[in-house]
Each structure stands twice: as structure tokens, then as C-alpha cells.
Amino acid sequence: MSYNWSISTTLRSPNRMIEWLRVAQEYLIGCEWDNAKQIEYQILLIQHKLYTPTNITEAEKEKFDTFTELITFNEAKTMFLRQNYQDPAMRGRTSFSPLKKFGLLKLDSNNIIRMTSLGEYLLSESYDFGYFLFRVFLKWEYKNPSESRTNTNFNINPFIATLHLINQVNLVALENNDVVKGVSKDEFMLFVQTLTNYENIDFYARELYSYRNFVKATDRDASLSHQQKEDIKRSKKLAILGLITHETDNERLERLLKNLKDYTDNTIRYFRATRYLHIRGGGYYIDLEPRRRVEIDVLLDTYNGSSSMFENEDDYIEYLADINLPVLPWETTQELHNILDSLAEELTELEAKLSLTPTNFNALKVDDIEELKSNTQMLRDKRKHYLDIIMHNELQDISKIKECIYSLEHIRELENKPSIELERWTTMALNALNDALSINPNYPVGDDNEPLFTAPAGKADIECFYSEFNSICEVTMLVGRDQWYNEGQPVMRHLREFENKYRDNFAYCLFVAPRLHQDTVNTFWTSTKYEYEGEKQRIIPLTITQLVELLKILIELKQSGKRLLHSDMKNLFDTIVGATNSVANSRDWIANIPSVMKSWKAELLS
Numbered sequence: 226m227s228y229n230w231s232i233s234t235t236l237r238s239p240n241r242m243i244e245w246l247r248v249a250q251e252y253l254i255g256c257e258w259d260n261a262k263q264i265e266y267q268i269l270l271i272q273h274k275l276y277t278p279t280n281i282t283e284a285e286k287e288k289f290d291t292f293t294e295l296i297t298f299n300e301a302k303t304m305f306l307r308q309n310y311q312d313p314a315m316r317g318r319t320s321f322s323p324l325k326k327f328g329l330l331k332l333d334s335n336n337i338i339r340m341t342s343l344g345e346y347l348l349s350e351s352y353d354f355g356y357f358l359f360r361v362f363l364k365w366e367y368k369n370p371s372e373s374r375t376n377t378n379f380n381i382n383p384f385i386a387t388l389h390l391i392n393q394v395n396l397v398a399l400e401n402n403d404v405v406k407g408v409s410k411d412e413f414m415l416f417v418q419t420l421t422n423y424e425n426i427d428f429y430a431r432e433l434y435s436y437r438n439f440v441k442a443t444d445r446d447a448s449l450s451h452q453q454k455e456d457i458k459r460s461k462k463l464a465i466l467g468l469i470t471h472e473t474d475n476e477r478l479e480r481l482l483k484n485l486k487d488y489t490d491n492t493i494r495y496f497r498a499t500r501y502l503h504i505r506g507g508g509y510y511i512d513l514e515p516r517r518r519v520e521i522d523v524l525l526d527t528y529n530g531s532s533s534m535f536e537n538e539d540d541y542i543e544y545l546a547d548i549n550l551p552v553l554p555w556e557t558t559q560e561l562h563n564i565l566d567s568l569a570e571e572l573t574e575l576e577a578k579l580s581l582t583p584t585n586f587n588a589l590k591v592d593d594i595e596e597l598k599s600n601t602q603m604l605r606d607k608r609k610h611y612l613d614i615i616m617h618n619e620l621q622d623i624s625k626i627k628e629c630i631y632s633l634e635h636i637r638e639l640e641n642k643p644s645i646e647l648e649r650w651t652t653m654a655l656n657a658l659n660d661a662l663s664i665n666p667n668y669p670v671g672d673d674n675e676p677l678f679t680a681p682a683g684k685a686d687i688e689c690f691y692s693e694f695n696s697i698c699e700v701t702m703l704v705g706r707d708q709w710y711n712e713g714q715p716v717m718r719h720l721r722e723f724e725n726k727y728r729d730n731f732a733y734c735l736f737v738a739p740r741l742h743q744d745t746v747n748t749f750w751t752s753t754k755y756e757y758e759g760e761k762q763r764i765i766p767l768t769i770t771q772l773v774e775l776l777k778i779l780i781e782l783k784q785s786g787k788r789l790l791h792s793d794m795k796n797l798f799d800t801i802v803g804a805t806n807s808v809a810n811s812r813d814w815i816a817n818i819p820s821v822m823k824s825w826k827a828e829l830l831s
Contacts, residue, residue: 227379227421228419228452228466228470228472228481229416229418229419229423229484229485229488230367230379230381230418230421230485230737231483231488232491232495238401241505242323242329243274243347243348243681244273244275244326244680244682245270245275245320245324246324246330246344246347246348247348248266248269248270248273248275249321249324249330249340250340250344250348251325251779252265252269253268253330253338254338254340254485254789255337255338255339256337256338257336257337257338258338258570259336259516260314260319260668261314261317262312262317262338262418262801263314263315263316263317263321264313264316264317264414265296265315265317266320266321266376267305267313267316267317267320267368268298268305269298269301270300270304270320270580271296271301271304271305272296272297272300272301273296274289274296276320277289278305278307278308279308279444280304280307281304281307284772285300285304288300288398290707291710291799293423296593299584301671301737306803310667311365318390324344324544326371326372326542326547326680327343327361327365327545328341328344328361328542328546328547329341329343329344329347329546329592330344330345330363331539331543331546332539335608339549341546341547342544342546342547342548342549343357343361343545343546343547343548346548352721353669354498354669354678354681355498355499355669355671355677356499358495358498358499359499359500359501360548361545362383362495362499362550362735363384363385363551364550365382365383365384365545366382366383366531366532367379367380367381367383367532368380368532368534369420369532369535370537370538371538371541371542371543371822373557374393375549377419378422379421379422379532380421380422380423380424380530380531380532381420381421381423381502381530381531382423382530382531382721383420384409384424384496384499384752384781385524385528385529385530386420386423386530386531387420387502387823388501388513388521389423389426389513389525389529389530390408390416390420390426390429390430390433390523390818391407391408391415391417391502391511392521392525393395393410393426393427393430394407394408394513395407395513396430396435397430397434398433398434400739401434405444406505406510406512407503407505407506407510407513408433408511408512409506409509409510409511410489410490410493410509410510410511412433412437413489413492413493413511414438414485414486414489414570415433415436415462415465415466415485416432416433417431417492418485418488418489418492419466419469419470419485420522423530423531425469426492426530429469432465432468432469436461436465438459439461439612439809440458443457443458443461443620443734453555454457462482463478463479463482463511466478466481466482479793482513493511494677496774497511497677498516498669498671498678500517500672500731501513501514501517501521502522502694503515503671503672503673504673504675507640508640508648511816514671514672514673516567516571516672516673517672518567519555519557519560519563519564519567520553520564522695523554523555523560524554526554527554533763540631556598557594558592559602561597561598562597564589564601564655565586565589565590565600565601567603567605568601568604568605569584569586569609571606571608572584572586572593572604572608572611573586575608575611575612575615576611579611579614579615581611584607586604589603589604608672609670609674612674613663613664613674616653616656616674616757617656617661617664620653620657621657623780623783623784625657626651626657626776626780626783627780629650629653629657629776630773630776630777632649632650632653633650633651633654633769633773633776634773636650636702636739636769636770638661641699642679643677643702644702645668645676645678645679645698645699646698647701647702647737647769648666648668648676648679648680648686648687648700649666649668649676649739650674651686651687651698651700651772652664652666652687652776654689654772655698656775657776657779658775658776658779658789658795659691659790659791659794660691660788660790660791661689661690661691661791663689663690664689664690664692665688665689665690666680666686666687666688667680667681667684667685667686667687667688684719685698685699685719685720685723686698686699686700686733687699688702688723689756691729691796692791693730693791693792694730694731694732694733694791694795695723695727695730695731695733696732696733696734696735697719697720697723697732697733697735698736698737699712699715699716699719699734699735699736699737700735700736700737700738701738702737702738702739703735703738704742705742706742706744708738708741708742708744708745709742709744709745711746711750712736712738712745713748713749714748715745716734716736716764717748717749717752717757717764717780718748719734719761720732720734720757720762721758721760721762722759722763731763732763732765733765733798733802733828734763734764734765734767734797735767736764736766737767737769737772738766738768738769739767739769740768741768741815743812745766746811746812746815747764747813748812749764749766749811750805750810750811752764753802754805762778763798763802763804764802765798766815766818769819771818771819771822774822775822778822778826778829781826781830782830785830787829787830789829791827793829796824796825797821797822800821801818801821802823804818804821
């Protein structure tokens with residue numbers, strides 16, 4: 226019996242899902258989904274290094290580990306057959322299933338594979354993963370005919386019901402003259418993940434609020450030790466799970482509690498990516514996004530969180546797959562005018578803060594729906610631009626630079642995944658370091674301008690524009706040989722694409738990692754000293770510690786009443802790149818960077 230819902234583990238890796246979809250687009254569309262094609266699809270995933278079988282030889286493993294080594298279809302077929310699967314076609318069906326369940330692919334009446342509008346959107350150059358998730362979650366529900374293992378008593382749209390539950394908890398807090406703050410991660414785990422019927426939303430909200438008060442009273446009890454408090458709260462959690470699931474077996478309750486912990490962070494991350502949830506209270510509370518209040522109110526008025534109860538799987542998938550369904554309930558002239566008014570109010574405050582000429586927002590309130598939608602997005606882009614300016618201005622203060630240094634030095638201890646935090650704080654560091662025209666991270670952000678995921682595959686992590694040059698910045702938390710495999714060739718390719726796109730100025734690439742693997746260094750040495758696809762490149766590999774050192778130099782300059790200009794950074798980059806002509810090998814090149822930075826610092830401070 227199921228006591229909770231959870232987001233598919235496939236969604237834990239967006240880039241992986243997109244790559245699987247690309248293989249399907251190239252080889253499956255228009256084909257009959259029979260046993261032969263199911264086996265072929267799994268072999269293709271192996272060939273493209275998107276699935277690694279368990280039983281492979283050392284030579285085959287080396288091919289998976291080496292970026293430049295290609296796997297032929299016949300080699301992949303040999304690996305697949307060696308697994309001796311009892312039902313070989315089942316492996317392909319399993320890999321295909323998430324793409325179908327999330328409406329990216331469908332089978333027509335003749336069992337022919339078709340790409341859906343949702344799949345086409347996800348493969349487009351301008352896709353927004355947050356918008357994709359919103360469109361999926363708006364229609365994702367239990368029960369549904371694609372999830373036969375789910376308890377048939379479920380009646381819920383998890384995303385909509387989550388919005389309702391948080392809203393209801395806030396109303397209960399208001400009733401009790403308490404602080405409105407959404408729900409904590411702990412409360413989310415216990416009550417949101419186990420909400421399986423929309424009819425229980427009010428009951429769950431009041432039970433959640435009661436649990437919150439119990440936790441407060443326990444934490445305030447000075448007679449209890451820390452361990453006693455934790456034991457009491459754990460017992461309470463198990464009791465609550467027993468109450469709401471009607472499960473009496475303690476072992477099952479313990480197992481459920483453990484599973485809920487695993488699911489919760491994933492759910493919060495992906496629901497937040499829709500931009501309808503907001504993280505507050507130092508990352509501890511999940512609340513409704515105040516900047517989307519108009520849309521959220523309309524959603525809550527329109528949908529009660531129930532399942533549509535599709536009986537036919539094809540009908541459900543067809544509905545899920547259509548990116549234009551349902552028509553969003555706020556896509557009316559009046560509601561879009563309300564959204565524009567809300568954005569205009571926020572932007573007016575930002576323009577006053579930045580001493581900018583006020584925008585005439587009334588001119589944007591036209592009658593055409595599509596033009597209104599375009600104007601709304603334009604204002605959201607403008608808000609992001611203003612928030613970027615404010616962030617850049619704040620990072621000229623020494624206290625904010627010190628905060629940046631601390632975060633980079635403690636990157637693994639921060640709230641989000643280290644990979645996301647490294648992109649975020651490297652962006653901050655680049656804003657602090659010099660007088661850029663613009664620093665543009667490619668990670669998707671929420672309405673609060675906080676990163677949701679790392680930059681998507683196929684794009685540089687950060688793009689930087691200066692008067693005298695351009696630059697990209699690539700970051701990674703990888704430190705082993707997989708650093709070279711995942712970053713070596715892609716970094717050089719991203720730089721070349723960036724160079725070709727902005728031919729009016731030459732470009733550098735700053736590469737930042739906790740440690741530099743020698744294979745990565747060798748690759749960048751070749752590209753910088755000799756060539757990549759016929760032309761030399763300018764790649765500057767630094768450790769996080771060396772990036773921190775640059776920020777510390779910046780503080781010393783500021784304390785001496787001096788500025789750090791982008792031309793100063795260009796001099797440093799040129800010296801590091803130029804050193805490839807004066808040292809014997811790649812090891813000496815990297816070993817020489819600290820002394821280059823030391824001399825550069827002395828010259829700046831002299």
C-alpha cells in the first residue's frame with residue numbers, strides 16, 4: 226500500500242531526461258514501438274553513453290570514461306546482449322516509460338511513436354525547464370491510468386494541493402494571530418508528501434499547525450536535553466504518520482519516515498522551479514511566491530487539488546502532452562492587467578531605488594491577450610535586470626565581498642547542492658571583481674533571482690561582457706578524472722561557440738574547480754598553447770582557493786582606496802595565457818599561476 230506520492234527519480238536529472246529524449250527524437254519517431262525497437266532504444270542509450278550496463282569489460286569501461294572514445298552500435302549491442310536479460314525488450318520499455326509518463330512522447334493508435342508539443346518544447350533552443358515543469362505539474366495527478374502501482378484511493382493533484390495546503394496553513398496562522406511563514410521542511414515532509422486526497426487539505430493544515438506548536442513547546446522546555454527533545458519529536462512524527470496513514474506497524478512507519486526524507490528535498494526543488502513556491506527563513510520555510518500572488522489566487526480559485534480521474538491512459542497522456550492545455554485561468558485581459566499592475570508596483574519601487582527614469586507601465590495594458598503575455602514576460606525580464614544591478618552594486622561593499630569569500634570557502638556546507646552554489650557564488654565573485662558591462666549566468670532563476678538549477682547542458686555557465694573583451698566562466702565541483710571527461714571538451718566547445726557568436730571582441734574562458742585534474746589541465750594546455758579546431762583559445766584554469774585569493778586582493782585594493790578594473794583582470798589573464806610560451810609543460814603552467822598572481826597583486830598595490 227502507498228502512503229505518499231513522489232516525483233519520478235528521472236526528474237532528478239533534467240539534462241539526462243533531455244538527452245534520452247534527443248536519442249528518441251533521432252531514432253524512434255515514426256517507428257512502431259515493438260520488441261525490436263525497444264531493444265534498439267536501450268542499445269542506443271548505451272552507445273550514446275547515457276546508460277552504463279553492469280557487466281562490462283575493463284576496456285569497455287575505459288570507453289565510457291574517456292570522452293573522445295566513441296562506442297559503435299555493434300559494440301553497444303554486444304554489451305547489451307552480455308547482460309542476459311530475461312526480458313531484453315523490458316529494458317527499453319523501462320527507459321521509454323518516464324518520457325511517456327511526462328507527456329514528452331506518445332504512441333498513436335497504430336503504436337507508432339510520436340513527439341508531443343511538450344517534447345518539442347523541451348528540445349527547443351529557448352526552453353525554460355521551470356515552465357516545462359509547471360505545465361507538467363499542473364496536470365500530474367493520482368490516481369491516473371499510467372500509475373497502476375499507486376493506491377487507487379488517491380485523489381490528488383500534488384502540485385495544486387501543495388499550494389492549497391500552504392495557503393490553508395497560512396490562514397490558520399492568521400486565525401491564531403501567529404506569524405505567516407509557509408511550512409518548514411520538516412512539516413513539508415510529514416504533511417505535504419503524505420497528502421493523498423484533496424478533501425483532507427483542511428484537516429492536514431490544522432494537524433500541521435498543531436504539530437508546529439508541539440515542536441515549539443518541546444524546543445522551549447529547558448528541562449530537556451537536546452537528545453531528549455530530538456527523541457520526543459521523532460516519536461511525535463511517527464505518531465502523526467500513524468494517524469494520517471492508519472498504519473500501525475512501527476517498522477513500516479520507520480521506513481516511511483526514512484523514505485519521506487529522501488523525497489522531500491527533491492519535491493521542494495522541482496516544485497520551487499515552477500516559480501510558484503518561495504524559499505524563506507534562511508532556506509528553512511517553503512511559502513507561496515509573493516510575486517506570483519495574482520496567478521496563485523486564480524489557481525486556487527480554479528482548481529481544488531483533485532484528480533481529473535482519467536480512465537483511459539491514452540486520453541491522460543494526450544492531455545498531459547499538450548503544452549497549450551489547460552488554458553491558464555489568468556490568461557484573460559482582466560487578470561493579465563492585474564498581473565501587470567502587480568509587476569509595475571514592484572518595478573516602480575526598484576526604479577526609485579536605482580534612481581532610474583520611471584517607466585510608463587500603463588502603455589503596456591493593451592487588450593490583445595498575446596501582447597499582454599509578452600508584456601508581462603518583458604516586465605519580469607526587466608525585474609531580473611534591475612535585481613542584477615542591485616546585486617552588482619551591493620557587491621562593491623567589502624562586507625558583501627567577505628560574505629562571498631566565506632561562501633566559496635564553505636561551498637559544501639551551504640543550503641543548495643554544491644554545484645548550484647558554486648555557480649551562484651562565482652557569479653557573485655565576478656560581479657564584485659570588476660566593472661563589467663554585464664555578468665549573465667545561464668542558470669534558471671526564480672522570481673527572487675535565486676538559482677533553481679545549474680546552467681543547462683550546451684551552454685556556458687556564465688557569460689561576461691566587458692569594454693575590452695568578453696569571457697565565459699565554467700565551474701565544476703568534480704575533481705577526479707570525470708572532471709576531464711565532463712568538462713574538458715565541452716568547455717572548449719562552449720568557448721568556441723561564444724567566440725564565433727561575438728566576433729567583435731576576443732574572448733577568454735575562466736575555469737573554476739576545487740582542484741584541477743591533470744587530464745583537464747593537459748586538455749586546456751593544448752587548446753591554449755597550440756589550437757582547438759584550428760585556432761588557439763584563451764583558457765585560465767583556477768582553483769576555488771585562487772578565485773578567493775582574487776577577492777582578497779580586491780579587498781586590499783579597496784582598503785587602499787584603489788579600484789580593480791576589467792583591464793587589470795585582462796592583464797592577469799594575458800599573463801597566465803602567455804605563460805604557455807615560456808614554461809616547459811602543463812604542470813609547470815599550472816604551478817606558475819600562484820607566482821603570477823603574486824606579482825600581479827604587487828603591481829596593483831604599488
